[in-house]
Amino acid sequence: MISVHADVYFFFFFQRTQISDVKGKFFSPAFTLPQICENFAKAANDPRIAGIYLRISSLGCGWGKVDEIRRHIVDFRKTGKFVVTYLYSFQEKEYYLGCASDELYAPQLAPFGLYGFALSASFYRGILEKMGMEPQWVRFGKYKKAGDQMARKTIAEPHLEVLNKLLDDRYDYWMDVVSSSTGKRRDEVEKFVNEGVYDMDRLKEAGLLTDVLYEDEVHT
Structure with a gap:
């Protein structure tokens, strides 16, 4: 010590x-x-x-x-x-x-x-409909999702793909760094977190x- x-x-x-x-x-x-x-x-x-x-x-x-x-x-x-x-x-x-x-x-x-990592996304199309509002937007490319928050009620598949990729990258990096810093095997740290x-x-x-x-x- x-x-x-x-x-x-x-x-x-x-x-x-x-x-x-x-x-x-x-x-x-x-x-x-x-x-x-x-x-x-x-x-x-x-x-x-x-x-x-x-x-x-x-x-x-x-x-x-x-x-x-x-x-x-x-x-x-x-x-x-x-x-x-x-x-x-x-x-x-x-x-x-x-x-x-x-x-x-x-x-x-x-x-x-x-406990691991999580991401979430909010969508307000339903709220806008109740207020009598109709969002308008222009999209260029399937991964351009800035307008989805106002235009959709649920997440689109390309948006979900991006979030999962970000989540997986952070999770993998966290596991690698923690296992290296603590002298543990990655599978040991992962098992511990999953428990x-x-x-x-x-x-x-x-x-x-x-x-x-x-x-x-x-x-x-």
């Missing part, structure tokens, strides 16, 4: 905080993506800093930002410094980010869920967590 002391650079993710591309006009405690990336780079080059301690809970951002932050965690570790992560609550995004660390901890009663595990101790037993501890125990 890595000992977390005062020379560690503390880096916080606040619960349900939106990670934006730019700083808002008004005061906000939220980190922007450029600030996060810059802080990782500064910490990597600062000889006073031995490592980073991350506190993660309910990331308020999309997969693109998560991928970028994860890349900076990996690059930071390449300098020989450590990263310790504590997950207050997590699903696929938070775990995907946390497993890039040297050590990964969570409390016994942390709300979590690793729908709700027990934190089973995550530890499966080697997907370093330990199940309260946060003050991580600092001792």
Whole structure:
């Protein structure tokens, strides 16, 4: 277990905080993506800093930002410094980010869920009909689906094909990255996710967590 002391650079993710591309006009405690990336780079080059301690809970951002932050965690570790992560609550995004660390901890009663991925699409043609409105649009190519949300009541086959492809790509990438980061075979991780595990101790037993501890125990 890595000992977390005062020379560690503390880096916080606040619960349900939106990670934006730019700083808002008004005061906000939220980190922007450029600030996060810059802080990782500064910490990597600062000889006073031995490592980073991350506190993660309910990331308020999309997969693109998560991928970028994860890349900076990996690059930071390449300098020989450590990263310790504590997950207050997590699903696929938070775990995907946390497993890039040297050590990964969570409390016994942390709300979590690793259930796989899903996508949905909404269609409003029925609502518009009840309002007496008829949508009009022009389509070029079967995969151009911007107007379908207003023009259809159900999903079209080409639209479904695109969503399934996006979903499969993200699922495959997530499985490959998590299995590589945890030293597990992909089929082991996939079997674990498909079982729908709700027990934190089973995550530890499966080697997907370093330990199940309260946060003050991580600092001792």
